[in-house]
Amino acid sequence: MSATVPALPYPFSFDPATTALVVIDMQRDFLEPGGFGESLGNDVEQLRRTIAPTEALLAGCRELGLFIIHTREGHLPDLSDCPPAKLRRGKPSMRIGDPGPRGRILIRGEEGHDIVDELAPQPGEPVIDKPGKGAFYATELGDLLAEKGITSLVVVGVTTEVCVHTTVREANDRGYECLVLSDCVGSYFPEFQRIGLEMVAAQGGIFGWVATSTDFMAALR
Ligand code: TIU
Numbered sequence: 001m002s003a004t005v006p007a008l009p010y011p012f013s014f015d016p017a018t019t020a021l022v023v024i025d026m027q028r029d030f031l032e033p034g035g036f037g038e039s040l041g042n043d044v045e046q047l048r049r050t051i052a053p054t055e056a057l058l059a060g061c062r063e064l065g066l067f068i069i070h071t072r073e074g075h076l077p078d079l080s081d082c083p084p085a086k087l088r089r090g091k092p093s094m095r096i097g098d099p100g101p102r103g104r105i106l107i108r109g110e111e112g113h114d115i116v117d118e119l120a121p122q123p124g125e126p127v128i129d130k131p132g133k134g135a136f137y138a139t140e141l142g143d144l145l146a147e148k149g150i151t152s153l154v155v156v157g158v159t160t161e162v163c164v165h166t167t168v169r170e171a172n173d174r175g176y177e178c179l180v181l182s183d184c185v186g187s188y189f190p191e192f193q194r195i196g197l198e199m200v201a202a203q204g205g206i207f208g209w210v211a212t213s214t215d216f217m218a219a220l221r
Helices: 044-064 141-148 160-173 190-205 213-220
Strands: 003-005 012-014 019-024 067-073 127-130 152-158 177-186 209-211
Touching: 003 213, 012 177, 019 044, 019 160, 044 067, 044 152, 044 177, 044 213, 067 141, 067 160, 127 141, 152 160, 160 177, 160 190, 177 190, 177 213, 190 209, 209 213
Parallel strands: 019 067, 019 152, 067 127, 152 177, 177 209
Antiparallel strands: 003 012
């Protein structure tokens, strides 16, 4: 079966049987106060509008049996997987591994590192823990997609210009067709949100396609 969704720069065709929804880093550390996002000087309110449409998207994809994968950015408690260059980013007062209101910042197992309650993964939905911005670097994602025969990725999550872009670029170089859902990705910076989406679909779709979650769900049904 093939489905087609209106998208930029032109309609995106996909087979739901070989398509995965990838939900990038919808973690408390990015979406709630006191976490990594805020420690970098960002206003987390900018991202919170993505939660409701992503919740609806997850419900629809679960109902229709689409393969769903979640990712989380974070590090081992001993920080052995965190390059010193990454550790030095942000305010000196609050960095990766430091104690925050929701546990140690961006550390696996801490409350802030986990996915927000509204979008909690369900049993059977793989959760990929990644040390980098891209979901392919130093993770099992590539092997998992190959094992499942996935060729197209529908990508949502935060932030548009950082982990979503990095993952979409990594995916393109590995031969995946990528559709980014504009209302389910968010940036701390409105101008980066707009331009980040334009960059994906520019030059005839240099990294992929952009559509809305409503149009995607309509195509899936
Ligand atoms: N800072 C920022 O915009 N993003 C990140 O650090 N990680 C993700 O995008 N997940």
